[in-house]
Amino acid sequence: MKALRRFTVRAHLPDRLAALERLSVNLRWSWDKPTQDLFEAIDPQLWETVGADPVGLLGQVSPARLQQLAADDSFVTRLDDLAADLDDYLTRPLWYQQLGAASGGPDADQHDGVLPHGIAYFSMEFGVVEVLPNYSGGLGILAGDHLKSASDLGLPLIAVGLHYGSGYFRQSLTADGWQHENYPHLDPQGLPLRLLVGADGKAVLIDLALPGGAILYARIWVAQVGRIPLLLLDSDIPDNDHDLRGVTDRLYGGDQEHRMRQEILAGIGGVRAIRAFTALEGLPAPEVFHMNEGHAGFLGAERIREFIEAGLDFDTALTVVRASTVFTTHTPVPAGIDRFPLELVERYFGPEAGAVGSRLLPGVPLDRILAFGAEDDPTKFNMAHMGLRLAQRANGVSLLHGRVSREMFNDLWPGFDAVEVPIGSITNGVHAPTWAAPQWLELGRELLGSEDLTTLREPETWKGLNRVDPGHLWWIRSQLRAELIDDVRARLRRSWLERGAPSVELGWTATAFDPSVLTIGFARRVPTYKRLTLMLRDPERLARLLLDPERPVQLIVAGKSHPADEAGKALIQQIVRFADREDLRHRIAFLPDYDMSMARKLYHGCDVWLNNPLRPLEACGTSGMKSALNGGLNLSIRDGWWDEWFDGDNGWEIPTADGLTDENRRDDLEAAALYDVLEHAVVSRFYDRDEHGIPVRWVEMVRHTLEVLGPKVLASRMVRDYTEKYYLPAARSLRRSVEPGRSSPKFDVPFGAAQELADFRRRVERAWAHVRISDVDSSGLPDTPLLGSELTLTALVHLDGLNADEVAVQALLGRVDAGDTLIDPVTVPMTHVGTADGGRASFTATAPLPVTGSVGYAVRVLPHHRLLAGPTELGLVTFA
Structure with missing residues (x-):
């Protein structure tokens, strides 16, 4: 006879063993062997049976065995020592707290006052430990290692994903070798999770308005990964209609509408879950938002909605969101990107009949959302394009992948060579305490003469x-x-x-x-x-x-x-x-x-x-x-x-x-x-x-x-790289954007700098079609130029109402191929020296010839503003 439902009942822990509960639900045990050894000692055979799962073990161990252990002073001492060690790990200053002050660390002045109070990290999958099967492969394992290393380094990071009722799938083989999938139901109460509840003791729910008047509700499970809370949204609750209960049924399952609902829940619902969690826990709101792939890209649209609701216009809200968002692409081919039919996006984000604005994101115009995901196929909405357009900083996950990504997304920055596309790279890493064999870790301790690795x-x-x-x-x-x-x-x-x-x-x-x-x-x-x-x-x-x-x-x-x-x-x-x-x-x-x-x-x-x-x-x-x-x-x-x-x-x-x-x-x-x-x-x-x-x-x-x-290969190196190269600059950009502006008294208000940049962007985009370089003159070279001979270039530029300090004019010098294409040119900034006839701005530069052989030059104009991450950010350029 089959049971209708499975759930987990745990034995009552004696008072002397109460700390076992805390050790079992903090996933630090997954990379702390002494804690694993303690749980194994409770019942070695049962430990193997439950797959080395502390929660599973405590759910099945006999009360008699627990009473026996409570009377075992040596076991209780081990338990108390490990509980104290966990408390110390969770509270002592780590690398992030010492950032800027530690010997050999970054300069204190560089980071003083701009350490983010919080970082939100979004991923569709997290491979933290096998007993929490929320992963399919490398992307999820990477995300899990990111959280563990962020914990070891002390980063104030909050992670967000979905809780899948059946995880990915369990694989077996048929007699003829064909893959067979099985989807076991995962009881969240039998997993190392806690339900987020309010002061009234009831589950906290977030809600999303869907087409046809439907409301999607989700509760929030919290997995504690060392110092890092991982929020997992779960739609399998009675508050939802039957079809909506299944939104979080499986990882990467279902048709495109199913995936659309999952990604809306991960992005928009994820931001709302963070707001609920930080309010309940008394934590500061995250300043930096990191998208691990484009699946959760709608988080940017939700944050725009929040700022519009707070009184900002769309362009200013977008400026603030971009300043504080990081996007990591793991995709080396266009076929690997999530792309949705445009009509599906219109149905979920557009106004319904008789309604004013979207029910899901009120105040956010549909045409602006569609523009985020625009690509060369006008019938498709591209999630990676949205991620890139909503993030001021982006990266691939190895040096080679960074180059591949710059080429793959080059069309989003027309007029620029792939090498100038603003997508960097941070090579992935792995969490050593999770993946290194105990023998190697023991050898490391012997060589260091310390337990601290x-x-x-x-x-x-x-x-x-x-x-x-x-x-x-x-x-x-x-x-x-x-x-x-x-x-x-x-x-x-x-x-x-x-x-x-x-x-x-x-x-x-x-x-x-x-x-x-x-x-x-x-x-x-x-x-x-x-x-x-x-x-x-x-x-x-x-x-x-x-x-x-x-x-x-x-x-x-x-x-x-x-x-x-x-x-x-x-x-x-x-x-x-x-x-x-x-x-x-x-x-x-x-x-x-x-x-x-x-x-x-x-x-x-x-x-x-x-x-x-x-x-x-x-x-x-x-x-x-x-x-x-x-x-x-x-x-x-x-x-x-x-x-x-x-x-x-x-x-x-x-x-x-x-x-x-x-x-x-x-x-x-x-x-x-x-x-x-x-x-x-x-x-x-x-x-x-x-x-x-x-x-x-x-x-x-x-x-x-x-x-x-x-x-x-260490993930600690990777997370430090993210912190120093992306999180800190993003926090700095965010804080600059919320300051008063400088260019006009009308921007001398909070968020004035963001308004100033939004105004700049609008003016530049209107003017750019008319910005042109009318004349370029060269002088100074001898009849027979030699390596190092100085070349002076002067360019006259029509700015169409833009100020000279709102553009960057550059000379590019380098070897040219048979088709006169510049090869790896040197960029030389040109200086504004005055105004010529017709209001044309005059720019000049003098530079030595950098190479021998067939040499050429070009001159170009780009937008310039102190709050841009770089001159190529807006994707606008004009050549002579």
Whole structure:
């Protein structure tokens, strides 16, 4: 008989064990091993059964066991010490509190008075811990690592997302190797969450007006990630009509209207949830808003509505919102961007029959909302374009991805070369306490002579690895590989049983794989561009590598395909069928239901991490970072972060056939290159042993990888970069925008600076069609110019009513190609020197010739205002 509903009932905790509740619901336990060990000690067998989940354990442990532990003084002492340690972690000053004052930190004067009081971080998914399955892949894991590192650094950050009733999905395989999806219902009361309630004890609800008079309500669950509250909105409540209860049913599920509702709830509802939470908790309102991808982009429109309601006009409100918003794109191809039919956006944000203005965002004109998402297809609304138009600062997630993004979005800044598009880059990172094996963390403590690992952020700290004997490094790697093999054997047996194999036929799984064999891992989401089956282009060559009697290889593969991606599922089936071969199944396996717990074992134990996407379609690819953090060597296409940090001694690059349009031919060439590198470089180095059985050259690559990549791949480095390069400048821009203006007495009021910039923008956009450079004269060069000879340029500019200080006039000098296109020109500011006939403004500059060969110059005019983040921000430029 099936139950109608499942819910969690917990045992009453004795007074002496009351702190267990607090330790269980603060997700700091997910990266604090002493706390994990404490919970495991309560009931080791139950701990394993509940998947290392403190809340699940407390929900099932017997009252008798709890009474026994309450009488155990040593256990209570451990508990009290860990509770005190958590309190200390949550209250002591950390990096953010010391910012500007710590030795080696940023200059105090640079940041004094502009540290944001709060930062709001929006993401559609968060991979914090496997017991809270609110993630599908790298984007969510990255967001979870961002929160953990923000907590470790002391940032006043509030995160916002959705609580999905069934998470993403649980994956299994059919007998013929096809992916099967299962959507278990997640009882939020059985998860490490608390419900946000008001003073009356009732759940706080936010509401959104939808077309047809419907109201969407959502309650707010709070996951405490160390210092960081993560607000998760949940529509599955009786206040909603049946179809609206399902808005937060699944991550990335449903049709486009379903996704539209989810993204409206995440963006607009997320801002309203923050307002409710900060009011109840007595926290300052966030100053900086960070969109992790464009899914929550409607948050900007909601903030505009708030400012309009407070008395600002639309353009001034937009100016304030842009000043304080950061947008991160993770998308390397236009096909990866959420795009909605325009009529759907019109229906949700437009005025209904007989109504004045939108019910959802009253006071915000529909045409202005539509303009945020405009693209070259007039029937589509582009969420990434909206994110870029609502944020004054934007970035990609690796140096290469930054370049790809500038090219991909170049059309939003017409007239500018891609290199000048104002999209920067901050390379992703990973949270070391979450992903590094305990053995490596213990070695770090031994080298530092301290339990405090915060100095691992500093490159100098990692040089201590040079004091470690190669045999000890190899012992750690071998121990981790053996632990992985034990895990793989257990998962392999479970998978075959789920696929219908009788247990009597599965004795082989007990000896499948070998803890002494070179172990390669490949695990990630399975879109086609990641090329899960590139390794199968020549299946017999791969089989020979796997079965080599002297130097065998074993390969562990995992990954989920989106439920609607039939092509991705076909790739999984192809590799499963290959791995099912009786002669190979002890050397290659596809492990279903890839999640954080499986990933952790793979990162710990694999000797080599394989990554072979179509370059440059991997925005970053943090799985290889996690492997490197455990001494794994990367074997990868030069894409994402690997293009940036590969140095020839920390792994191997797979040569690519960039630019080849025949995809089959390209796959053949790159697969052959993969086999060659694997056979002639990787395998030989792993099995080249000294008299003690240690692969000395391999271990030196492990040491070098840890020393060089260790400090770079940390999420603490990433969050510090975001803080210093984006959050602090955004807070500074916000505070400048709310100050009185300078250009006119009419702006000498609060928000006057924002009004001044909005007025400037309107005037510039009206005038720009008539701004032109009428004359450019050059002088000063000798008959035979030499490198360093000085060139003087004078330009006369028609400004159409703009002031000379409201434009930046620039000369560009550099080498030119056969078509007279400037190549990497030097930019030289030109100075206003007066007014010529006809009211034309005169600008001049003198500069030395910067290069030899065919040299040319150009002159251009751009808008200039002290509150712009840069001269290209408005996307306006005029050339001579």
